[in-house]
Amino acid sequence: MNSQAPGRIVVVGGSMAGLFCGILLRRLGYEVEVYERAGEALASRGAGIATHRELYAAFKQAGVRIDRAMGVETAGRIAIAPDGTVLGTHPMPQIMTSWGLLYRFLRREYPDAHYHAGAVFADFSEDADGVTVRFEDGRETRADWLVAADGLHSSIRAKVLPAAVPEYAGYAAWRGLVDEAALPASFLEQLSGQFAFCLPEGEHMLGYLVAGPNDDLTPGRRWYNWVWYRPAVGAAALADLLTDECGRHHPLGIPHHLIRAEHIAKMRADAEIRVAPLFREAVRRTERPFLQPIYDFVSPRLVCGRVLLVGDAACTARPHIGLGVSKAADDAAKLAHAFYRTDVDRRSALADWEADRLRFARAAVKHSRSLGAYLGPAQTTPEGRALAEFNRRPETVMARAAATDPERYLEY
Ligand SMILES: Cc1cc2nc3c(=O)[nH]c(=O)nc-3n(C[C@H](O)[C@H](O)[C@H](O)COP(=O)(O)OP(=O)(O)OC[C@H]3O[C@@H](n4cnc5c(N)ncnc54)[C@H](O)[C@@H]3O)c2cc1C
Structure with a gap:
């Protein structure tokens, strides 16, 4: 362990949220280790991603130039x-970009020596001084904080908040x-x-x-x-x-x-x-x-002892809003800010981070649900039917689905 580092952080999940956290927290001097279940196959998991202002801002903050x-x-x-x-x-x-291309951009920014592919999270325990994280192959590691960036069906979240399940x-x-x-x-x-x-x-x-x-x-x-x-x-x-x-x-x-x-x-x-x-x-x-x-999910909490939830593990909005990657990036950027703050103690900084991210997550999920109101089960209330009718119009879809300016539609 590097004795100069302000602390040690283990990130489980080496996709969008995990890599953003890894890059940004390392920049602050933290010792960060990212553990990812998939082997190299992760890089070829391809699909389209619409870009917008928030995504560019997040990449800029991570020091990754995208154009x-x-x-x-x-x-x-x-x-x-x-x-x-x-x-x-x-x-x-x-x-219009792709998941694989974004992944490779981020992966290049993160040192290989601290990215552990093929490591499946199994369990963790917490004590007064930190967390011990165990993997299925028997590996074990210690850290001050455990970041859960393990996606929509997060197994870390299932341990700390078992009742919080995607709908x-x-x-x-x-x-x-x-x-x-x-x-x-x-x-x-x-x-x-x-x-x-x-x-x-x-x-x-x-x-x-x-x-x-x-x-x-x-x-x-x-x-x-x-x-x-x-x-x-x-x-x-x-x-x-x-x-x-x-x-x-x-x-x-x-x-x-x-x-x-x-x-x-x-x-x-x-x-x-x-x-x-x-x-x-x-x-x-x-x-x-x-x-x-397709699921809706907002976790009731993001800070559970020494476990911090980010990305889809924290909140998943329907993809019509096209915000998943930017939100993952933003969660990481603001988490890094909470670890950077010196005006308050760490717990208070994390409480502020949690409140800010939950406010954003709830607004994103609400908007994405209305964008998808005409899909899935029929709406049963007059308001629901009106929402579905409005959002299925071609002009609404063209202006709002995966728009370049999603923020203007979010109600906090
Ligand atoms: C149809 C569709 C279209 C979409 N379109 C867009 C779009 O246009 N724009 C956009 O921004 N977003 C879009 N998204 C959403 C976006 O893909 C996600 O929000 C984003 O990938 C979330 O990143 P994440 O890192 O939080 O989670 P994930 O990308 O899910 O990564 C979680 C990682 O954790 C790893 N992991 C899981 N369990 C373990 C374990 N036990 N041990 C170790 N590792 C583990 C997984 O292998 C994975 O690599 C779309 C999603 C869907 C379904």
């Missing part, structure tokens, strides 16, 4: 009816990445510079180009990223989607190669009749669609 080289520029939004008619357009220049929203996102070279020329002519939406009754599909394999942004070598939100109301429907051919249930998420063929076939068949012809082309040409159920 056009991190994504594909879209000039605006376009909404297309299932029959292919253009319903409207909306100017909103935006850079399934009643719908799931089918997603896919298609090699743009495999798409017809008409597809790219109409959609290449656009963030495109299609709104079949009670559903929502979107798509845009992102960097291709090896983060290649060269036209012809990129991927088209699509997301299709579809209802699957109730616990039984969700369990069925997450059960593989052998009858094994994967409640924390089903790997793409285990999704039952019948579900993929049904999704493909529905695409042929429910989505616009250009989107059908994208679905047809996607070799390995994958599935992500």
